[in-house]
Amino acid sequence: MSPRAAELPSPPVASTPPEASAAALSTRGAVAFVSPALLLIGVFLVFPALWTLYLGITDYRLTGLQAANPQVIGLDNFTSALGDPAFANSLWVTVLYVLGSAVVGQMGLGFALAWVFRRWRGPARSALEVLVITAWIIPSSVVAFLWIAFLDTHHGTLNVALGNADIPWLFSWPLLSIIVFNTWRGTAFSMLLFGGALNTVPPSYLETARLAGASSWQQLRDIVLPSIRGHILTNLLLISLWTFNDFSPYLITAGGPNFATDTLPIYIFRNALVNFQLGYGAAISAILLLINLGIALIYLRLLRART
Amino acid sequence: MDRDRPTLMPAPTPEPSESALLVRRFLSRIGFYLFVVIVGAFFALPMLWLVFAPFDAHPTLAATPPSSPTLANFPDLLKDPYALPSLANSVVLAAATMVLVVAAAAPAAYALSRVRIPGRDLLLYVLLLFSSVVTGTAAMVPLFLLVFDLGLINTYVGVVLVLAGGLIPAGIFILKDFVDSMPKSYEESARVFGAGSFQILRDIVLPYARPGLAVIAVWVVVNVWSNFLIPFILLRDPGMLPAAVVVYNFYTEGGQANLRLISSFGLLYSIPVVLMYLFVNRRYGFRFYGGIKG
Numbered sequence: 001m002s003p004r005a006a007e008l009p010s011p012p013v014a015s016t017p018p019e020a021s022a023a024a025l026s027t028r029g030a031v032a033f034v035s036p037a038l039l040l041i042g043v044f045l046v047f048p049a050l051w052t053l054y055l056g057i058t059d060y061r062l063t064g065l066q067a068a069n070p071q072v073i074g075l076d077n078f079t080s081a082l083g084d085p086a087f088a089n090s091l092w093v094t095v096l097y098v099l100g101s102a103v104v105g106q107m108g109l110g111f112a113l114a115w116v117f118r119r120w121r122g123p124a125r126s127a128l129e130v131l132v133i134t135a136w137i138i139p140s141s142v143v144a145f146l147w148i149a150f151l152d153t154h155h156g157t158l159n160v161a162l163g164n165a166d167i168p169w170l171f172s173w174p175l176l177s178i179i180v181f182n183t184w185r186g187t188a189f190s191m192l193l194f195g196g197a198l199n200t201v202p203p204s205y206l207e208t209a210r211l212a213g214a215s216s217w218q219q220l221r222d223i224v225l226p227s228i229r230g231h232i233l234t235n236l237l238l239i240s241l242w243t244f245n246d247f248s249p250y251l252i253t254a255g256g257p258n259f260a261t262d263t264l265p266i267y268i269f270r271n272a273l274v275n276f277q278l279g280y281g282a283a284i285s286a287i288l289l290l291i292n293l294g295i296a297l298i299y300l301r302l303l304r305a306r307t
Numbered sequence: 308m309d310r311d312r313p314t315l316m317p318a319p320t321p322e323p324s325e326s327a328l329l330v331r332r333f334l335s336r337i338g339f340y341l342f343v344v345i346v347g348a349f350f351a352l353p354m355l356w357l358v359f360a361p362f363d364a365h366p367t368l369a370a371t372p373p374s375s376p377t378l379a380n381f382p383d384l385l386k387d388p389y390a391l392p393s394l395a396n397s398v399v400l401a402a403a404t405m406v407l408v409v410a411a412a413a414p415a416a417y418a419l420s421r422v423r424i425p426g427r428d429l430l431l432y433v434l435l436l437f438s439s440v441v442t443g444t445a446a447m448v449p450l451f452l453l454v455f456d457l458g459l460i461n462t463y464v465g466v467v468l469v470l471a472g473g474l475i476p477a478g479i480f481i482l483k484d485f486v487d488s489m490p491k492s493y494e495e496s497a498r499v500f501g502a503g504s505f506q507i508l509r510d511i512v513l514p515y516a517r518p519g520l521a522v523i524a525v526w527v528v529v530n531v532w533s534n535f536l537i538p539f540i541l542l543r544d545p546g547m548l549p550a551a552v553v554v555y556n557f558y559t560e561g562g563q564a565n566l567r568l569i570s571s572f573g574l575l576y577s578i579p580v581v582l583m584y585l586f587v588n589r590r591y592g593f594r595f596y597g598g599i600k601g
């Protein structure tokens with residue numbers, strides 16, 4: 001590509017940490033750049049979140065005496081949650097949902113697509129890319145209808161495609177159904193992020209590797225994956241958190257049948273907004289927050305461990 | 308292990324024979340096409356219903372081509388006083404939130420990428436955690452009370468601020484990764500020529516992070532466009548409601564789901580965001596090779 005044939009690509013060393021030259025941006029400039037975002041986040045995100053945590057230690061309800069004058073009841077909400085088999089079931093369902101649909105489904109398929117797309121041009125590629133992104137862009141309420149229709153026992157496209165199999169997917173395989181659904185729904189984000197990430201890998205590195213006889217697999221393992229490690233972990237963290245807190249299965253299965261798809265957000269919704277136990281619901285939210293914190297800390301460790 | 312081997316038989320040729328290469332290439336082609344066809348079908352089949360049902364006079368849950376295609380479902384939408392205006396409302400909310408998120412997240416991502424603040428990463432992770440939990444159902448009551456106290460109930464300002472507050476952390480997070488990968492030498496040379504922080508942000512960082520900006524812009528619009536909960540609890544006037552809320556009217560009227568209105572409205576409601584993505588993809592693209600041209 002370069003007109004200067006003698007120019008050698010620089011070796012693929014790890015990029016220098018951004019902190020290395022703080023001089024490019026003055027501290028005052030940095031504060032000015034960060035303040036608007038922090039102000040918005042502080043008022044409309046952190047403050048309500050802390051308020052939720054406070055509600056978790058109260059017996060706040062929407063109706064009755066506790067609505068007017070909620071009492072602090074300490075950790076009672078937490079102990080009753082941890083003793084509730086329905087909560088344990090929700091937690092397990094949520095873990096399977098996240099592992100199956102986010103980590104394996106979205107991440108695996110998203111990377112595979114980005115990798116296949118990296119040098120493939122043409123109408124077929126564009127069509128496939130548009131399909132994947134359309135699945136991600138169609139609004140949730142419409143998507144819920146599409147999947148209810150798609151998985152319908154008698155008329156559903158899936159059963160028709162399988163030769164009128166008449167399998168009641170949402171009844172016999174409810175968790176698998178929403179895992180596949182969420183993979184379909186969210187793969188585009190990973191695909192786009194990995195697509196952008198793969199483009200930040202300097203083509204000269206790959207060119208050099210190719211000239212040295214490295215196979216696609218070797219290029220992937222030795223050059224691409226190390227240089228987009230940060231993107232991979234960021235993506236993993238984001239999609240795990242989003243899937244953990246995803247409410248959209250409710251629109252398809254409402255948590256059923258028999259709580260087989262009762263993920264934690266649905267459990268919270270049922271307790272806080274159907275049964276009006278806002279304090280109890282907030283306590284579960286706090287537990288969800290702690291689980292998310294655990295996930296984030298694991299990723300943070302991974303990110304640090306190899307930097 | 309078998310040290311005698313090289314003396315007993317000729318060393319294997321370093322390159323496989325021509326025909327073996329051809330077979331391997333052929334098999335990998337087959338695998339490639341198989342992958343593309345299966346993945347394509349997986350993503351296309353669930354959408355078939357949205358292609359056929361809006362043009363069916365009597366849609367069912369079956370995704371079959373209508374025997375006599377009709378456009379009659381769409382004029383019926385016009386009769387609904389809230390259906391079409393709700394789409395315009397969604398545009399206003401999505402555009403305003405997108406501008407606010409990009410405007411706040413881009414400078415913050417740049418600053419956080421370049422300035423060493425103790426506990427910076429931890430701060431980002433904690434904010435990300437808050438955002439993932441607070442945008443859920445649990446913080447509904449505090450959010451309502453907060454917006455009520457600010458006097459912003461039934462205003463788009465209230466909805467946009469709450470939505471932006473929830474989306475900015477992830478926006479910063481994604482953008483920071485793109486800025487981190489930008490070589491320091493770009494800014495340093497600009498600094499040598501006397502560029503200020505704002506100029507560097509505008510002329511160097513933002514163009515470099517353009518794939519990241521496109522990713523978060525599209526992502527914000529998609530999120531706002533389908534967000535049901537926040538406008539549902541913060542808006543009162545039915546004429547101000549976005550499409551995500553209005554689509555549920557078709558469930559309740561008459562008790563049964565009206566598949567004619569749901570499918571035709573679903574199509575109208577879905578098309579703008581899909582087109583917007585196609586536009587952004589063509590205009591900015593995600594094919595960016597990490598460097599300033601020239």
